Amino acid sequence: MNLLLKKIILPLTDFPLEVDVEIQHQVTAIFGPSGAGKTSLLDLIAGLRRPKSAFIQLGERVLTDTAARASVPTRHRQIGYVPQDLSLFPHLSVQKNLLYGRKGNGAPDSLVSYEHVTQVLEIGPLADRRVANLSGGEKQRVALARALLASPAILLLDEPLASLDAALKSKIIPYLARIRDEFHLPMLYVTHDWNEVQALCTEALIMERGKILRREGVT
């Protein structure tokens, strides 16, 4: 992965988000306490917030360049975003949630197949269920699968395990590792749990009050 986040300035309530970093690892953690600006950074990459200044480039594609007044619309960014609250569509079945991103984003369908994703995440039997009837871990896997099935160029995972208890976390981490190993997608993994960083990531950006304080390799 080569993700450039340059000259990023976004005023937040208590402090500005100010980031200038290049990310090259496949799975990079953004590690820091709650309220450090981690979610805002993911929102900027996904095009969900307008920065005061930013240059964001993923691979060869410039997604945001405020100097040139250029911004790729969210729906064309090919970003797989799993937010902290998962945001599964409550009025749709699991299958309809999974297939929501299969049309309309212009991404080639063949990158990941429905069968492959549902098999890797073991959610095939849930297809006809209502979202409300899923357990926490099942919801987590459905949200991951939905993001994957939109054939994203990068996965943004915002504290995907924060709402789960320790037992469930240990069950979900292997699924995330399988996503990492099976689909070879670059991932930005927001967390404030160092155990998750060690289990999944190869690099961590330590963030506090809107700034990246340092980067650490993870072994």
Next chain:
Amino acid sequence: MTAAEWQLLWFTAWVSALSTILILPVGLSTAWLLARRDWPGKSIIETLVSLPLVMPPVATGLILLKVLGERGVVGGFFYRHFNVDIAFTWRGVLIALAVMSFPLLVRSTRVAFEQVNPRLEQIARTLGASNARVFWTITLPLASNGVIGGMLLAFARALGEFGATIMVAGYISGRTATLSTEIYHSFNNGEDSHAYRLLGLSVALAFLAVWSSELFMRRKNPAK
């Protein structure tokens, strides 16, 4: 109930329903824009939308009459080009009901749209959905109970409209008379039993419409 009373009920009900359907596209668009977008002059539009709620209905009716009459901007245009009258016809009734019930539709559906979690719409966009697809597949289904409730409330308002209707369409028996204008006319002419029968009918209809509106608005959507 006499045949004339049934005919009156039928006319009032269908013209009220048609007015609700007529304002639906503009009402939903306005409600969505007010709920989801900020733009310069938004508060002016908010105020204008609510004006018919607080202005004397006869004043609204007078404005409509000036616009829709044969010498009015809109009424004159239709009369000259299509030989169609609006004022003092069923079309006048339709427009009066539409204008008077518009604020209720917008206010109810705006609240319904505001209660849909915007994060769901954002995530739909990251999945490649256009604004239109997000609206039709996420926002509207999740706001559906509030939207239906708002439609029923607008319908109920239209059923009972009097002031603007009498100004724009007058009282022409069998042509522009609605339940409320007929009650007024009958009572003035001493036809008390006829007026009270229509009164009972009005109360029953209004109760049914408002009650079902409340039921829909209180019903929980799958999730907000």
